Amino acid sequence: QLQLQESGPGLVKPSETLSLTCTVSGGSISSSSYYWGWIRQPPGKGLEWIGSIYYSGSTYYNPSLKSRVTISVDTSKNQFSLKLSSVTAADTAVYYCARLYLGFDIWGQGTMVTVSS
Amino acid sequence: QSVLTQPPSASGTPGQRVTISCSGSSSNIGSNYVYWYQQLPGTAPKLLIYRNNQRPSGVPDRFSGSKSGTSASLAISGLRSEDEADYYCAAWDDSLSGPVVFGGGTKLTVL
Numbered sequence: 001q002l003q004l005q006e007s008g009p010g011l012v013k014p015s016e017t018l019s020l021t022c023t024v025s026g027g028s029i030s031s032s033s034y035y036w037g038w039i040r041q042p043p044g045k046g047l048e049w050i051g052s053i054y055y056s057g058s059t060y061y062n063p064s065l066k067s068r069v070t071i072s073v074d075t076s077k078n079q080f081s082l083k084l085s086s087v088t089a090a091d092t093a094v095y096y097c098a099r100l101y102l103g104f105d106i107w108g109q110g111t112m113v114t115v116s117s
Numbered sequence: 118q119s120v121l122t123q124p125p126s127a128s129g130t131p132g133q134r135v136t137i138s139c140s141g142s143s144s145n146i147g148s149n150y151v152y153w154y155q156q157l158p159g160t161a162p163k164l165l166i167y168r169n170n171q172r173p174s175g176v177p178d179r180f181s182g183s184k185s186g187t188s189a190s191l192a193i194s195g196l197r198s199e200d201e202a203d204y205y206c207a208a209w210d211d212s213l214s215g216p217v218v219f220g221g222g223t224k225l226t227v228l
């Protein structure tokens with residue numbers, strides 16, 4: 001069955017760029033039925049949608065993060081990626097990737113990213 | 118401050134029926150579908166309800182969703198200890214807040 005797996009550094013320095021990749025296995029990221037997304041959850045807090053992408057590269061972002069976020073897709077590797085620039089301690093969170101179909105119906109296990117010097 | 122408003126906590130005893138509310142506005146719940154997610158401790162969220170009241174395959178019919186105007190509710194009947202989790206509502210939003218917005222989450226405790 002379809003699985004998603006986040007990967008990337010667990011520690012990022014303030015003002016630098018956070019970069020994560022989500023690898024999709026058991027299915028194609030190029031399916032016309034789905035979007036793919038990133039959601040984060042600061043420690044002890046709720047969920048925040050970051051942005052989503054279609055396999056064609058069409059994107060839409062959370063307005064509050066839009067100036068710092070870039071989401072891209074690599075269909076040849078069956079992956080999509082997140083870049084968040086100029087990070088601060090407020091960006092410390094568990095970052096999830098997920099498939100967006102009828103809601104976010106399949107999620108990765110999440111990866112903790114800490115912003116600290 | 119979340120765009121969708123949920124009570125921070127709810128509780129019930131085994132076998133009881135509990136409801137969790139989610140309040141929004143005309144730009145989100147009032148004009149779009151509502152989704153509900155369950156997050157067990159230390160795990161990724163799981164889709165529980167989509168399109169207001171539809172259950173994905175494998176979700177027990179003890180869980181049900183409803184929507185009226187700019188508010189939505191999740192009901193859990195026959196409460197079980199394993200239902201103790203955080204529950205989040207979500208919706209598309211047609212305003213500058215969107216397009217995807219979540220509620221702040223409700224911690225459900227089974228007493």
